[in-house]
């Protein structure tokens with residue numbers, strides 16, 4: 078069927094703006110709003126209590142959703158997670174245990190490397206879950222359990238709404254795992270579900286920052302290189318921010334764990350390279366501030382994405398602060414994705430690139 082851009086200039090803009098709605102739809106499929114408990118749309122053919130380790134495999138943006146999920150599974154369910162990009166998973170001869178769980182994440186459900194990784198895991202006797210947006214896809218058909226994202230058709234080559242819907246599904250699964258393993262009690266679960274229910278509203282608030290981000294993009298568009306930094310679950314967001322910017326604006330960007338800065342990339346810092354710091358006021362905030370001070374001391378210009386408390390406590394000269402609403406730490410990756418996407422989008426628009434169809438890229442990579 079036909080999907081149109083409505084009143085938006087690009088599909089990507091439309092898809093960024095749809096997020097409160099589609100993430101809300103996805104949420105409604107994974108939680109019981111009345112009891113405020115997780116309720117997965119498919120019955121799992123195993124018990125999380127019997128799983129020793131989870132392998133998460135995907136490509137590109139989907140792999141960054143998996144990276145965030147690693148933090149969640151480990152924190153909520155005390156379940157060790159190994160994360161791989163699909164092209165590495167199959168060939169590194171990882172010791173896999175029969176009966177363990179492998180999760181595959183793919184918007185299209187047709188990515189060749191991810192599909193091959195799924196087949197490999199099945200052949201090794203693992204339980205398989207796919208988190209897919211296209212439920213008629215090959216990956217959906219071939220996996221033991223399908224957990225759909227309800228993002229609707231994603232047309233822009235740069236993935237946006239599929240990513241945040243993947244995060245929503247994975248958060249629900251991680252909470253379910255925590256319950257099954259006795260690491261979370263009913264009260265913990267309700268608290269986490271409460272936080273998830275807030276996400277669509279928080280995303281709308283983040284979208285309201287668009288005029289400020291659009292202005293900031295004029296500055297970013299002048300840069301040759303951009304560095305993205307984050308800690309904890311903001312680290313995968315830094316990777317995602319850098320990927321998004323490269324894909325559609327063709328500006329070179331790198332994402333780093335903030336603590337890694339001094340182990341190399343700090344050599345690049347000068348007044349010409351903007352440093353985007355993703356740092357909600359969370360348990361690692363103070364550590365990230367010290368990394369920002371390292372950047373500022375070398376003349377680096379900082380764009381700080383944080384909340385009101387973070388903005389108050391960040392004792393550094395920053396070029397620009399984007400202040401998001403306060404929110405529970407669990408949901409920051411979903412909400413901070415919005416300014417990260419908007420910054421890449423507006424930079425690309427200023428650069429005059431073909432935002433929905435960037436050069437050299439295909440929406441789904443069906444060859445190895």
Ligand code: AGP
Nearest residue numbers: 137138139183184185188235236
């Ligand atoms: C995202 O902006 C990219 N275009 C790309 O990294 C994408 O996420 C990757 O190719 C995986 O695609 P899939 O989710 O359809 O498997």
